[in-house]
Amino acid sequence: MSTPIDVVPYDPEWPQIFERLHRRLKAHLGDLALRIEHVGSTAVPGLSAKSIIDLDVVIRGGADLTEAITALRRLGYAHEGDGGIQGREMFTTPADAPPHHLYVCAAGNRELARHLAFRDLLRAEPMTARAYADLKADLAVRFRDDRRGYSEAKGAFIEQALSSIISRVLR
Numbered sequence: 001m002s003t004p005i006d007v008v009p010y011d012p013e014w015p016q017i018f019e020r021l022h023r024r025l026k027a028h029l030g031d032l033a034l035r036i037e038h039v040g041s042t043a044v045p046g047l048s049a050k051s052i053i054d055l056d057v058v059i060r061g062g063a064d065l066t067e068a069i070t071a072l073r074r075l076g077y078a079h080e081g082d083g084g085i086q087g088r089e090m091f092t093t094p095a096d097a098p099p100h101h102l103y104v105c106a107a108g109n110r111e112l113a114r115h116l117a118f119r120d121l122l123r124a125e126p127m128t129a130r131a132y133a134d135l136k137a138d139l140a141v142r143f144r145d146d147r148r149g150y151s152e153a154k155g156a157f158i159e160q161a162l163s164s165i166i167s168r169v170l171r
Contacts (some may be wrong), residue, residue: 004144005140005143005145005146006050006140007048007136007140008049008051010046010047010048011051014043015038018038018042018043018053021055021098022038025055025075028072028074029072032071033068034058034059034107035058036058037056037058037112037119039055039056039116040052040054040101040115041136042054044119044123044129045123046126047122048133052100053098053099053100053101054103054115055101056112056115057102057104058105058107059107060106061106064106065104065106072104075094076095076096077091077092077093078092085111087109087110087111088103088105089103089105090102090103091103091104114162117162117165118158118161121162135154
């Protein structure tokens with residue numbers, strides 16, 4: 001059974017946790033990781049979130065995935081496949097690491113672009129971030145023991161926010 005969903009106020013330690021994870025990953029992945037991005041709600045200053053850091057490791061392309069899986073396995077990560085989202089590979093969190101979700105994406109990947117666009121929108125638009133925080137707090141109560149339901153319920157907000165970015169660009 002998974003742990004209940006708990007959305008907590010922003011923790012100023014989250015960027016430091018990301019930096020420690022980043023340094024450890026970069027030391028083991030070297031040039032294989034073009035960059036390592038802090039994504040998700042913990043990457044947005046002031047935003048309430050589940051206390052789980054989301055990281056996207058960006059590689060050149062699919063040809064580098066096998067090497068990335070091998071390097072991450074040495075750190076205690078296990079590859080879990082794409083979880084139904086093509087181009088975004090998921091990994092388990094090692095027992096000795098702080099809570100985090102690790103994904104590996106190829107540069108230019110659609111899911112990577114979505115993660116970055118949504119993070120950057122929330123950083124740039126405090127009203128949107130506040131609305132998202134309020135929604136997550138409500139959903140955490142409604143879907144306390146249903147992570148899938150919680151994630152799916154956030155989807156409409158995320159899609160609408162990403163659509164607004166596209167609309168603005170096309171004007």
